[in-house]
Amino acid sequence: MTTSGLSREVTFGADGLVPAIVQDVADRRVLMLAWMDAEALDATLATGEVHFHSRSRDRLWRKGETSGNVLRLVGLEVDCDGDAILVTADPTGPTCHRNTRSCFDPGDRDLTDAAEAAGAPAVTRGQGFAWLEELWSTIRDRAATRPQGSYTVELLARGVDAVGRKVTEEATEVLLAARDDAEAERSGTDRSTTQMALTAETADLVYHALVLLVERGASPTAVIATLRERHAR
Numbered sequence: 001m002t003t004s005g006l007s008r009e010v011t012f013g014a015d016g017l018v019p020a021i022v023q024d025v026a027d028r029r030v031l032m033l034a035w036m037d038a039e040a041l042d043a044t045l046a047t048g049e050v051h052f053h054s055r056s057r058d059r060l061w062r063k064g065e066t067s068g069n070v071l072r073l074v075g076l077e078v079d080c081d082g083d084a085i086l087v088t089a090d091p092t093g094p095t096c097h098r099n100t101r102s103c104f105d106p107g108d109r110d111l112t113d114a115a116e117a118a119g120a121p122a123v124t125r126g127q128g129f130a131w132l133e134e135l136w137s138t139i140r141d142r143a144a145t146r147p148q149g150s151y152t153v154e155l156l157a158r159g160v161d162a163v164g165r166k167v168t169e170e171a172t173e174v175l176l177a178a179r180d181d182a183e184a185e186r187s188g189t190d191r192s193t194t195q196m197a198l199t200a201e202t203a204d205l206v207y208h209a210l211v212l213l214v215e216r217g218a219s220p221t222a223v224i225a226t227l228r229e230r231h232a233r
Helices: 003-009 038-047 110-117 129-145 151-157 159-187 192-215 220-232
Strands: 018-024 030-036 051-054 059-062 071-078 085-091
Touching (some): 030 085, 038 051, 038 059, 129 151, 151 159, 151 192, 159 192, 192 220
Parallel strands (some): 018 085
Antiparallel strands (some): 051 059
């Protein structure tokens, strides 16, 4: 839809603003709520990156202009009354200023703790997976720009076999680290060293697996979709 066409469908409030709800294209998770005016709507459609109107600063605000965690526009829909916009986006990192994936993630807020203390169902706290978006963006950028001195670039230059071998090597290292940790657990010795080793080797495995996806032109989105499909069975 053209900018002017969409603007005609939106009913802005007396202050010239309309609420905009942002949803992750990958799984429809609600990421945030902000406000758009005509300028922000036009900028969003023109650039492909989501813009808002900052009420506190009274100016146009490109999401991620400071943090780098921009929202790449996928789609825009106006509700039945025209007084709210649903933004579908591909986030490049945590959306919330608290470094959580969503502004609605519980984090360590007192409100969540109080609700659980009152008998509400426990809320599963996030593991920080949203940060992998930043790692993925970095790897993809290295593949596109090929800066000198980059280990990622060096790997990619050696081709699929080299990257694939690193994935295999790191998977073996994860197994060995897990066995060492299991032995420490059985013997009752301090596991801080073995746990640290397992964490480090797993990090290496995740990184190299993402590099392999970039090398093959594949996307983590497809991997997540496969996991979601299997989970639903």
